[in-house]
Amino acid sequence: MSSDYPAIGQLYHQHSRQVLATLIRLLGDFELAEEAMQEAFAAAVRQWPEEGHPDNPVAWLIRAGHHKGIDHIRRGQTARRYSHLMAVDEENSEAAAPEGIEDDQLRLLFICCHPALSLDARVALTLREMCGLTTEQVASALLQKPATLAQRIVRAKKKIREAGIPYEVPEPRQLAERLPGVLRVIYLVFNEGYSRSDGDSLVDVSLSGEAIRLAEVLARLLPEGEVFGLLSLMLLHDSRRSAREDEQGDLITLEDQDRSRWDQKQIELGLKWLEQALARTPASPYTLQASIAAVHAQARRAEDTDWRRIARLYDALYRQHPSPVIALNHAVAVAMRDEPEAGLALLDGLLGNKEILTYHLFHAARADLLRRAGDFESAIVAYQRALELATQGPERRFLKRRLQSLSGGV
Numbered sequence: 001m002s003s004d005y006p007a008i009g010q011l012y013h014q015h016s017r018q019v020l021a022t023l024i025r026l027l028g029d030f031e032l033a034e035e036a037m038q039e040a041f042a043a044a045v046r047q048w049p050e051e052g053h054p055d056n057p058v059a060w061l062i063r064a065g066h067h068k069g070i071d072h073i074r075r076g077q078t079a080r081r082y083s084h085l086m087a088v089d090e091e092n093s094e095a096a097a098p099e100g101i102e103d104d105q106l107r108l109l110f111i112c113c114h115p116a117l118s119l120d121a122r123v124a125l126t127l128r129e130m131c132g133l134t135t136e137q138v139a140s141a142l143l144q145k146p147a148t149l150a151q152r153i154v155r156a157k158k159k160i161r162e163a164g165i166p167y168e169v170p171e172p173r174q175l176a177e178r179l180p181g182v183l184r185v186i187y188l189v190f191n192e193g194y195s196r197s198d199g200d201s202l203v204d205v206s207l208s209g210e211a212i213r214l215a216e217v218l219a220r221l222l223p224e225g226e227v228f229g230l231l232s233l234m235l236l237h238d239s240r241r242s243a244r245e246d247e248q249g250d251l252i253t254l255e256d257q258d259r260s261r262w263d264q265k266q267i268e269l270g271l272k273w274l275e276q277a278l279a280r281t282p283a284s285p286y287t288l289q290a291s292i293a294a295v296h297a298q299a300r301r302a303e304d305t306d307w308r309r310i311a312r313l314y315d316a317l318y319r320q321h322p323s324p325v326i327a328l329n330h331a332v333a334v335a336m337r338d339e340p341e342a343g344l345a346l347l348d349g350l351l352g353n354k355e356i357l358t359y360h361l362f363h364a365a366r367a368d369l370l371r372r373a374g375d376f377e378s379a380i381v382a383y384q385r386a387l388e389l390a391t392q393g394p395e396r397r398f399l400k401r402r403l404q405s406l407s408g409g410v
Helices: 002-027 030-051 057-075 090-096 101-112 119-130 135-141 146-162 172-194 205-221 225-238 264-280 285-297 307-320 324-337 340-348 360-373 376-389 393-407
Strands: none
Touching: 002 030, 002 057, 002 101, 002 119, 030 057, 030 146, 101 119, 101 172, 101 205, 119 135, 119 146, 119 172, 119 205, 135 146, 172 205, 172 225, 205 225, 225 264, 225 285, 264 285, 285 307, 307 324, 324 340, 324 360, 340 360, 360 376, 360 393, 376 393
């Protein structure tokens, strides 16, 4: 019997989210579906070693979980609340379970990312339900207390239930409106894994990996150009992961990274997705950002980077989404293309924006350009302000090293 445990464990890792998504559709409730899924896997551990593995394990687990859920309703005091499910006869239950399993994952993703929920709740619910992380793991990933995170998830599920948010993929006319919100949640998950907003660690590999996995699922179920663009962007960024910090966990800038450590297979895959994105949505935000990442990925040395193309791409991106962060990146690209003073002139144009003045990377970028221009005293002031605002350990250590190197030369 023990030899069957690894197989079932692997099945849980690979397919539990599919099973859960379909059980939520069939049972109409998150908690009930999660309990039913756990009981279905427990039944598999007991029965499969003796009865043999079914031909379609996922369908077996869905049917078993559905029956477990109906049994809970019949035994409990919630029969009135779930009365609409009591009419499901055994024959219909057997036929309904395996249908639309792929679509159920898409439905679950869209309900987790529903705009009626707060952005924090959408991220937490997506990690918990779509990625299968425990509440403790989600809390750790988002640098929150488990009790606080648990309450946020409970409130989100309650709102879904009480507001009657439909468990469905939006109609085509609504899809264009809803898809950007889903992509935003996935990219937020990736960014929190790729470059932590706080704490002593630069990267959370599991979190960025989950975001990529989610985008791969979405690309398969919903082949849209912006989905391809986001997947390409994340793959190209993530390909540099192992070169971004040294053995002590300290930050290594893109310019100084050992490019032989970049994951070439991941770059190749990211470029293939970008090719598909460019064929469908060449000027969409994620596709443009992926195109920028591709320029970096294809430069064998930092000095080979085509900053002229990067500056043009940021200019196109800014025309679509005129945000101060994009303007900051465009200014840096212009400085690298031309000279530091050209970038500094563009950054000076942002000094009236209150939002950008609280962004540590604005001051860090300005400090770097001042350093390159030889204005060390002004660079020190800018580095000090960046250090005051930075909360991530590796970034703070990097800024301190830059400050120390400049202070010794002033």
